[in-house]
Amino acid sequence: MKVLAVCGSPRKGNIEAMLKRILDGAEEAGAQIELVLLRDKNILLCDGCLCCEKTRTCRLDDDMRLIYPKMFNADVIVLGSPNYFNNVSGLMKIFFDRFCPFWEETLKGKKAVLVVAGIEGGKSLKTTEKALENFCKICGIKIVGRVRAKAHEQGEAINNKKLMRKCLELGKKIVQGK
Ligand SMILES: Cc1cc2nc3c(=O)[nH]c(=O)nc-3n(C[C@H](O)[C@H](O)[C@H](O)COP(=O)(O)O)c2cc1C
Numbered sequence: 001m002k003v004l005a006v007c008g009s010p011r012k013g014n015i016e017a018m019l020k021r022i023l024d025g026a027e028e029a030g031a032q033i034e035l036v037l038l039r040d041k042n043i044l045l046c047d048g049c050l051c052c053e054k055t056r057t058c059r060l061d062d063d064m065r066l067i068y069p070k071m072f073n074a075d076v077i078v079l080g081s082p083n084y085f086n087n088v089s090g091l092m093k094i095f096f097d098r099f100c101p102f103w104e105e106t107l108k109g110k111k112a113v114l115v116v117a118g119i120e121g122g123k124s125l126k127t128t129e130k131a132l133e134n135f136c137k138i139c140g141i142k143i144v145g146r147v148r149a150k151a152h153e154q155g156e157a158i159n160n161k162k163l164m165r166k167c168l169e170l171g172k173k174i175v176q177g178k
Helices: 014-028 063-071 090-097 122-139 161-176
Strands: 002-007 032-036 076-082 111-118 141-151
Touching: 002 014, 002 063, 002 161, 014 032, 014 076, 014 111, 014 161, 032 063, 076 090, 076 122, 076 141, 090 122, 111 122, 111 161, 122 141, 141 161
Parallel strands: 002 032, 002 076, 076 111, 111 141
Antiparallel strands: none
16 A cells, blocks of 8 residues: 655644654555655646646646656545645645646545644634645545644644654554554
């Protein structure tokens, strides 16, 4: 099983720490794992040309050409974004928009785990989570796990033992199919 995590935070912070711990759990359970840090990639904005409606591919030449196959080959995709104004980060949104050529078929049947973090935590993270969920729904991806964290400072999540344990266990569960 291949588990791919996609980090939509522009810093090495809470989302990255949670994603890494989920991947640790998945690896312990026998999965092949990979983390994509969107902030390290050159990802152009979708310019709305809609060429993809005819060609079923994207004409923009950037790092998405390397990321697409990783997404297509993954069994489970772990999507992580901080709460930015009750939405996903700009990085994550730019990434989503680049699936215009592929939303109809290519990701159908895959599984996803949604990971969000913000100052307040709890219900305040609903709309950010919903934005991740909308992408999954449109692409036919089944959501199999969720983690919401109250975290703000850079080292907060990694120092939260309970949260890290939850992430590790979730990583194992998604591979074991529990
Ligand atoms: C531009 C920006 C907007 C934010 N908006 C919110 C918000 O609306 N609600 C909230 O609870 N936290 C908000 N935050 C706080 C982040 O969600 C929080 O610091 C989170 O832990 C960041 O995750 P990261 O460490 O993975 O980057 C915002 C932070 C930034 C930089």
